[in-house]
Every structure is written in C-alpha cells, then in structure tokens.
Amino acid sequence: MKPTQKPANPNFSSGPCSKRPGYDITHLDLKTLGRSHRAAIGKVALERACVETAELLGLPEGYRVGVVPASDTGAVEMALWSMLGARPVDVFYWESFGQGWLTDVVKQLKLPQVNEYGADYGLLPDLGQANPANDIVFTWNGTTSGVKVVDGDWISDDRDGLTICDATSAVFAMEMPWEKLDVVTFSWQKVLGGEGAHGMLILSPRAVQRLESYSPPWPMPKIFRMTKGGKLIEGIFRGETINTPSMLCVADYLDALGWVKSIGGLPAAVAKSAQNLAVIEQFVAEHDWIDFLARDPATRSNTSICLILDLDAEQVKKVVKLLDAEGVAYDIGAYRDAPAGLRIWGGATVEKADLEALMPWITWAYQQVSQ
Incomplete structure (x- = not known):
C-alpha cells in the first residue's frame, strides 16, 4: 500500500542541510x-x-x-x-x-x-x-x-x-x-x-x-x-x-x-541526532533488504546516514527518483563516488517525526522497483 502520511519537511540532503525547525x-x-x-x-x-x-x-x-x-x-x-x-x-x-x-x-x-x-x-x-x-x-x-x-x-x-x-x-x-x-x-x-x-x-x-x-x-x-x-x-x-x-x-x-x-544547547542537539539515527536503525533491523554501509554498528554516523539496498545501481536511482517525485525525500542519493545507496541526513535540524514518516515510503519505493 502506498503510504498516505508524508514528512512535513522532505529536505534530507547531506549538504546544504535542512533548515532548523520553525525557520523563518x-x-x-x-x-x-x-x-x-x-x-x-x-x-x-x-x-x-x-x-x-x-x-x-x-x-x-x-x-x-x-x-x-x-x-x-x-x-x-x-x-x-x-x-x-x-x-x-x-x-x-x-x-x-x-x-x-x-x-x-x-x-x-x-x-x-x-x-x-x-x-x-x-x-x-x-x-x-x-x-x-x-x-x-x-x-x-x-x-x-x-x-x-x-x-x-x-x-x-x-x-x-x-x-x-x-x-x-x-x-x-x-x-x-x-x-x-x-x-x-x-x-x-x-x-x-x-x-x-x-x-x-x-x-x-x-x-x-x-x-x-x-x-x-x-x-x-x-x-x-x-x-x-x-x-x-x-x-x-x-x-x-x-x-x-x-x-x-x-x-x-x-x-x-x-x-x-533554545533547545538546550549542545547536549540536546547531540541527543536529537542520536534519536534520528535510532529511527533508521529500527527500520533497518526490521527489513532484510536494506542495511547500513558502515559495517561496525559503533561507527555508524548519526548525521550522514548511508544505507545500501539489495538492488543494482540503476534500481537504486529509481528509488531515489520515486521518493523525490512523491515529494517525500529530496537529495538522498549516495555521493557520486560512494557505493550505490541512500544517504539520509540525521542531524539535529531534522525532526524525528519526519524520519518516521519517511520510512514507509522507502519500503513502498523499494517494492515498486524490485517487483
């Protein structure tokens, strides 16, 4: 089923990164x-x-x-x-x-x-x-x-x-x-x-x-x-x-x-980013077709979160384009020199709720491409 809830902010680019919540x-x-x-x-x-x-x-x-x-x-x-x-x-x-x-x-x-x-x-x-x-x-x-x-x-x-x-x-x-x-x-x-x-x-x-x-x-x-x-x-x-x-x-x-x-200084910003990583860690743990590029869990970045899928490079590009076309995730393709995959920013300016909303869309896009 195609998800109905979209992230309020689909900007998950790893640079320039999303503006802070409430930015005006x-x-x-x-x-x-x-x-x-x-x-x-x-x-x-x-x-x-x-x-x-x-x-x-x-x-x-x-x-x-x-x-x-x-x-x-x-x-x-x-x-x-x-x-x-x-x-x-x-x-x-x-x-x-x-x-x-x-x-x-x-x-x-x-x-x-x-x-x-x-x-x-x-x-x-x-x-x-x-x-x-x-x-x-x-x-x-x-x-x-x-x-x-x-x-x-x-x-x-x-x-x-x-x-x-x-x-x-x-x-x-x-x-x-x-x-x-x-x-x-x-x-x-x-x-x-x-x-x-x-x-x-x-x-x-x-x-x-x-x-x-x-x-x-x-x-x-x-x-x-x-x-x-x-x-x-x-x-x-x-x-x-x-x-x-x-x-x-x-x-x-x-x-x-x-x-x-205003959010509590550096400790709050670090904690917010760690919570964002936890959302993706739970998602990856629940799906056997996606994994972290980082092989040692202790070395997983909580900002530039890089993921690999059991798809070839062209299929991964299709996943990225689908998510972009739906307006749920912009600019999340892996860096040009890196292995094909997704790169999702998880820094403190990204809201946990937006990542939670994005995860079902990644499943949907994967299913569309892998069928």
Whole structure:
C-alpha cells in the first residue's frame, strides 16, 4: 500500500542541510545588511559568531574560533598549507573527502614523509597506527560513507604532532574530545543547516604555536595567511575576516546558534541526532533488504546516514527518483563516488517525526522497483 502520511519537511540532503525547525527568514536580524563588515556593527556580529560557537561547543580555554573563506574546504586547506611540513604526516581516510585531503598533502604540497592509512567505504582504517611524533590529518565523520570515529582514545595525550580534523558533519551532532584536537574545521551549511561559502576554523594553543614557529617553504595565498611578522593575526578570531563575508549568511548562522541554545544547547542537539539515527536503525533491523554501509554498528554516523539496498545501481536511482517525485525525500542519493545507496541526513535540524514518516515510503519505493 502506498503510504498516505508524508514528512512535513522532505529536505534530507547531506549538504546544504535542512533548515532548523520553525525557520523563518523574516525573523533574522538584518541590521548588518548593506553595512561594511569592517564597521562596528559588522564586527560585533562576526565576533558573536566566533564567541557563541566557542561557548556552545564548550571549547577549552585558549582555543580560538575564526570565520574563514570557502566553507569547510577553505578551512581545511588553510590548515594544511599553513601548518604541514614541519613533521611527518599520518593521513587517515575512508571516504571521498578524506581521500581529497590525502591528494592535497601528497600531490599538491608534495610532502616527503607521508603515511597513508586508508579503508574501503564502510570501514575505518587502523587508527592505532597513528604516530604521536607525526601530524595527523583525518575526518571525524565520513560524510560520504556514513562511518565515524568512535572516540579520541587513539590520539596520544603526549603527542608532539598536531591533529587536524575535518569535522564538518560532526560538530554540533557528536561529542568531540577537544583536548585531543588541535585544528577543527566545519561549515555552517552542515549540521546547523546554515548557508554555504563560509568555514569555521578552530585552533588549539598548540596549533597557534605551530603557526608562530614554522613558515612553510611554499608561497602562501592571501586567503590562507594567518600570521604576520611571525605572530598570529588575532583579528581573524575576533571577527575581522580575511575577505568580505556575507552578512546575510552571518545573520542566518547566528539564528541557528540561537536555536541550539533554545533547545538546550549542545547536549540536546547531540541527543536529537542520536534519536534520528535510532529511527533508521529500527527500520533497518526490521527489513532484510536494506542495511547500513558502515559495517561496525559503533561507527555508524548519526548525521550522514548511508544505507545500501539489495538492488543494482540503476534500481537504486529509481528509488531515489520515486521518493523525490512523491515529494517525500529530496537529495538522498549516495555521493557520486560512494557505493550505490541512500544517504539520509540525521542531524539535529531534522525532526524525528519526519524520519518516521519517511520510512514507509522507502519500503513502498523499494517494492515498486524490485517487483
């Protein structure tokens, strides 16, 4: 039977992600529009974005938060180009974006001492291979594989190297061991459902020390430069952005942060995302034709939830198109480089009731295609 109840919000894309429940653009504080981001009003809004992010995430004393260009990609690139080369590097990857960082390290920066630790989609590499003497580059959550790091126990407390963590689909949805992480990046358009084009860069005191004590041998583009005269440009982490940001996007991000506060802060956002995963876990447990791409249940992502079906790739595409045509799920096909399947966003901006309404539609679409 074709289901009758549809999700109130069918936006399950893994980026840009669904807006928060109750979102209304007319409620944004738009006093900054048409004003310079260098003016006091612009600086205050940008500094709020940094300060409130740090407060909500519970960052340790001395950690800095900055708004940088080019989304999460720009934030990661800034870290790689500015800090790597001082030590050997261990790169851990198990999906498309992590493999992209490996490409940058090996083929663009051409670092001589790089250890590659990879795994196929659905698996994690052996994180125990991490060398405390080396810098480490990894994603906390594999956005295109639905496989996440379980914890930070594999990272040494006595490490000499830096940990550079792409956490764009993990921050505000998973518990992060901040003391283990020296550089963390994310973008507004992921877990908080913000707008694209801006990245967030979080630095530990150890990362700042690296920036102030090491100068890479290659030319540094202007938008990557975080030091001047051997000292950190502190203004970047007080809202004085490197280039011109969209103040409309900043207002949108501040609205998202306010929403997180209103629901109970970070613990509530993490719990909400975990509840969303539980809906899909129950559904998968009840149907033998669908499964998680992540092979170890402990590594299942609660944001980018990746599923495989006992259908071929063309049949999976038909399932995705059917759900789109019915207006019950948009943009849930697997990432282009990943195995054919579904990828359903389960971050806190997605309502549990909408996922519950979607599950019978997935059964219906599967039955239509597999007959």
